[in-house]
Amino acid sequence: MTKEEALKTYFGYDEFRGGQREMIDALLDGRDALAIMPTGAGKSLCYQIPALLLPGITLVISPLVSLMRDQVTGLRQMGIPAAFLNSTLTFRQYLLALDRAREGRYKIIYVAPERLETEGFRAFAETAEISLVAVDEAHCISQWGQDFRPSYVKIPAFVESLGRRPPVGAFTATATPEVQEDIARLLALREPLRMTTGFDRENLFFEVQQPQDKRAALLELVRGRPGKCGIVYCSTRKNVEEVCAFLQERGISAARYHAGLEAEERRQSQEDFLYDRVSVMVATNAFGMGIDKSDVRYVVHYNMPKDIESYYQEAGRAGRDGLPSSCILLFSGQDVRTNEYLITHGGAREELDQRTAAALEERDLQRLRQMTAYCRTRRCLRQHILHYFGELAPDRCNVCGNCLNNFEEADIGREAAAIVRCVTETGGHFGVNILAETLCGAETAGVRKYHMDRERTYGLLKDLTQQAVRERIRFLIEENILALSSGPYPVVGLGDGARDRDLSALRMPVLKSEAGRQRAAAPAELEGSAAELFGRLRMLRAKTARMQGVPAYVVFSDKTLRELAVTRPQTMAEFRTVSGVGEVKAGRYGKAFLAEITGFEGF
Ligand code: ADP
Ligand code: MG
Ligand code: ZN
16 A cells, blocks of 8 residues: 555545655655644654554554543544553553554554553563654653653663664654754654644634733634634633633533643543533643644633743644634733743742753743734734744735734834934833833823933823833834843843834834724635535534544544535545545445435435
8 A cells, every 4th residue: 555545545635735745755764754843734644654554563652641542543433453552541451452462453552651661561562563653742852842751751762672673753843943953862863854844824813812801802702603612721720710610601611621620620621622512621731732623613812821832832723624713812911921920930940050040031031022022013923923933924914813904004203213212312221111101201100210201202202192102112123123122121222223224214003993993704604505514414423423432523524524515425436535534434434424415405
């Protein structure tokens, strides 16, 4: 079987996505490989297809014990023999699974990193034919990453201990260079192929809102997407509790998840969400790594995360199936202060020497500033993210909240000149707030303390609100005309671009008046009879999944159901051409779904 045939036969897909072909070829050639691909790009397929084509077993090392069962269920649904070995099995089940593995019954075995050290597993691994080791969520090996797992460090020794060293494939969505280097070095990869794919996720719509009342804004977002599956991320456990209770009191079907809950409640919440028993999951960032649910239609951040890596990873859990989905961040200035506090008072650095700790803190503050800039920018949000990850991107994507026409360009030549003059004449010693108070001619404690009312620029912009002046200052910082220093009390000085820019011609995007604004376009919906048929297919899918005790999305994805509802295949041959329908699923479900479609046409 070729890799193209495997893709069609098992997964029901016609084409590889960017990077998949190269990764698969490298691993099939026996070469190590490191894939840096965003969440939802399709990393799993890069080791699952080699697993099908190689003679022996593929070991997948994954940190997410609680999700292995679903991953294995998904593979078995496609007819791929797979198993998992972790602490959720009883000892007897574990021994049984190992026996079967020895008999060569599985092509893919998921194992938790802690297992690699146990004697029983070592004994098995020494005698088994292991063709490939795939390290999923490979950033867990790095202390620089957010999810450091000490047992990941033991992986290379395990790999070396195998009779013949199989190729190692490492997979992560984390893009920072430090983490990438750590992965290659600590996993002892041998001249790995490095595959970095584009970070753009075209089906995701990005928006930042700065509402007066976050709860009301959230409620509107959730109510505007009835029956759709969404995740609401909060920064603290307390927020999770409150927001979840708030939604539940208003009749929204929501569950909560954070590290402070009993293991049993966490398991239950996660399962309710995966099995579509609740539609909204309110959670801290403890929820989600490896959540492969493909039909999450929106991710709302109730609080701003600490950096763009975290944001993009969490937001990226929306729309894995490629259908239009929204990523909305509810921003407030308080979020910045909370994150600053957490970075400067975070306890986890005690074992580090002072210089390292200071360097890490400065790095985190720098990342936080870039996250904050994302929330405040008026420019294309997608471009902002892609630039952050070092990619080129057009000035406008035309589908993010900022591109969608909520802003219009305004001349700010006069204001820019006044601001730059104020910064120059006061020696670059002041922060954004005092400068705005000064320019607006306010009488505040700060103004009095520093005698700002004696400045020639005092009150020069008193026709504007302080908020408007602050926005203009921030815009000038973004344009490099001004620069913000680092440290706990950042002050505004002149930027590199101050000299050669013609301030009088400067234009800035400003928010349109309420009347002129467009709301974010909702993803295109099915209409008329296609929508009705889609609803019926969903019901059939739910019933099928319930009978087997598996989550609905492992039967067929929303994307597959949509295509069925639109193209309405009439024969088994036509049914097989639909994306996401492989041989085994066609055999198992084809009849029932075809009957539903033909029955519907009879109306
Ligand atoms: P990642 O681990 O990179 O976050 P997954 O491996 O979970 O992403 O894949 C995300 C989704 O994309 C899954 O539903 C998967 O079936 C789908 N997918 C992967 N490769 C392809 C492909 N070549 N064509 C269509 N869908 C794909
Ligand atoms: Mg994955
Ligand atoms: Zn845009």
